[in-house]
Amino acid sequence: MLGFAILATLLTLTESCQEIRVKAEDGGVVLGRSLEFPIPLDFHMLTEPAGTKHEAHPLPNCPGAPFSFTNRFKEIVILGRFNGNWCNTTCDGINEAGLSANVLLFKDNAEYIDPSDISGAACDNAIPQTMIPAYILATYETVKQIKDDLESDKFPAVWAGDEFGAVLPIHFNINDKTGAGLVLEHVKGEGVKWYDNTVGVLTNSPTFSWHMSNLRNYPHFQRNDKGREGLKYSSQGEDYSYGPQWSGSGMLGLPGDYTSPSRFVKAATLLALAPKPATTNEAIVQVFHHMAAADIPYGVVETGPLDLAIFTWWTLVKDLERRCVYYRSYTDLSVKKLCLDDISGVKSAVKMEGRFEDGFKDISGELKDFDTVLLDRHSEL
Ligand SMILES: *[C@@H]1O[C@H](CO)[C@@H](O)[C@H](O)[C@H]1NC(C)=O
Numbered sequence: 083m084l085g086f087a088i089l090a091t092l093l094t095l096t097e098s099c100q101e102i103r104v105k106a107e108d109g110g111v112v113l114g115r116s117l118e119f120p121i122p123l124d125f126h127m128l129t130e131p132a133g134t135k136h137e138a139h140p141l142p143n144c145p146g147a148p149f150s151f152t153n154r155f156k157e158i159v160i161l162g163r164f165n166g167n168w169c170n171t172t173c174d175g176i177n178e179a180g181l182s183a184n185v186l187l188f189k190d191n192a193e194y195i196d197p198s199d200i201s202g203a204a205c206d207n208a209i210p211q212t213m214i215p216a217y218i219l220a221t222y223e224t225v226k227q228i229k230d231d232l233e234s235d236k237f238p239a240v241w242a243g244d245e246f247g248a249v250l251p252i253h254f255n256i257n258d259k260t261g262a263g264l265v266l267e268h269v270k271g272e273g274v275k276w277y278d279n280t281v282g283v284l285t286n287s288p289t290f291s292w293h294m295s296n297l298r299n300y301p302h303f304q305r306n307d308k309g310r311e312g313l314k315y316s317s318q319g320e321d322y323s324y325g326p327q328w329s330g331s332g333m334l335g336l337p338g339d340y341t342s343p344s345r346f347v348k349a350a351t352l353l354a355l356a357p358k359p360a361t362t363n364e365a366i367v368q369v370f371h372h373m374a375a376a377d378i379p380y381g382v383v384e385t386g387p388l389d390l391a392i393f394t395w396w397t398l399v400k401d402l403e404r405r406c407v408y409y410r411s412y413t414d415l416s417v418k419k420l421c422l423d424d425i426s427g428v429k430s431a432v433k434m435e436g437r438f439e440d441g442f443k444d445i446s447g448e449l450k451d452f453d454t455v456l457l458d459r460h461s462e463l
Pocket residue numbers: 138139167169170210212242243244245246247
């Protein structure tokens with residue numbers, strides 16, 4: 083059993099996670115998000131009714147009642163459990179207005195206000211960083227509303243709250259059903275920063291603006307092959323010519339490793355080159371495939387003093403227009419779906435990991451006589 087002290091150390095060492103956004107021709111906005119983590123958390127999908135109350139932890143220099151807020155909307159959120167306790171941080175979620183908010187690790191770059199520096203009137207509008215997604219999903223309908231509040235200083239001050247006895251360094255990706263995206267970062271030495279997420283990608287450290295500058299190092303990828311005539315040269319009076327033997331050279335050199343900068347470049351490049359899906363359903367399929375290109379299999383990346391594996395615990399795909407979430411966990415590979423319109427007003431939870439045996443369909447009963455199958459195909463043509 084891992085102790086809280088080791089967990090606190092791990093939080094400072096580990097990072098991975100990614101989110102991407104695709105907008106379909108029909109206007110549907112679909113997000114894909116993966117979670118990679120070395121700590122054995124037991125992830126659950128929760129539903130919260132409108133009216134659910136959240137209360138922040140008391141602050142040392144704020145004598146009144148702790149800051150609290152109430153869900154304006156029904157929500158689906160993801161929370162982890164460790165040693166039987168719910169984590170403070172809402173990892174991801176959507177609300178009834180079609181808004182999505184989540185956290186991705188932001189190691190070494192995050193800095194929040196010291197809780198003891200908050201006093202007086204500031205006490206009435208301050209939350210720990212662990213509560214930001216919960217606050218956003220409870221309060222807002224659109225990215226624009228959040229930007230307006232950030233610009234007019236109405237957004238709460240964010241203090242350094244703890245998770246497993248240490249400050250969890252995170253940044254925030256927020257998207258709405260119009261396709262607008264916002265990255266919110268509390269940057270060491272620079273304060274609160276927010277950016278339009280025009281590229282529709284977020285990974286981990288360093289800052290979003292660093293990743294956007296870095297993207298300019300990689301403008302040269304293309305769908306079609308490079309050097310289609312193949313390799314030609316002359317040597318000692320003889321001409322040699324070799325045609326291409328494989329495809330995919332348009333992406334030659336695309337970073338494929340698991341560092342945060344490389345994952346950002348790869349995800350942004352694939353999204354930029356992929357054709358725009360016609361429908362929201364096509365976008366959901368496309369996003370699952372793009373997320374598969376970012377999948378980390380168990381055991382190939384290890385971190386921390388215990389060499390714990392970082393791997394893709396789950397992949398979440400969110401349809402913001404229809405307000406549905408789809409996900410796949412590590413062992414149960416089937417896709418599960420949950421829609422806000424289909425859930426009651428009761429707070430409920432479902433464990434996200436499932437058994438391998440529950441993740442596939444046995445098709446032996448669907449086998450048809452070979453000639454019948456051929457006839458079927460002919461009749462379709
Ligand atoms: C986070 O959870 C732990 C354990 O339940 C608790 O001690 C701590 O105060 C919480 N932190 C915040 C900021 O709510």
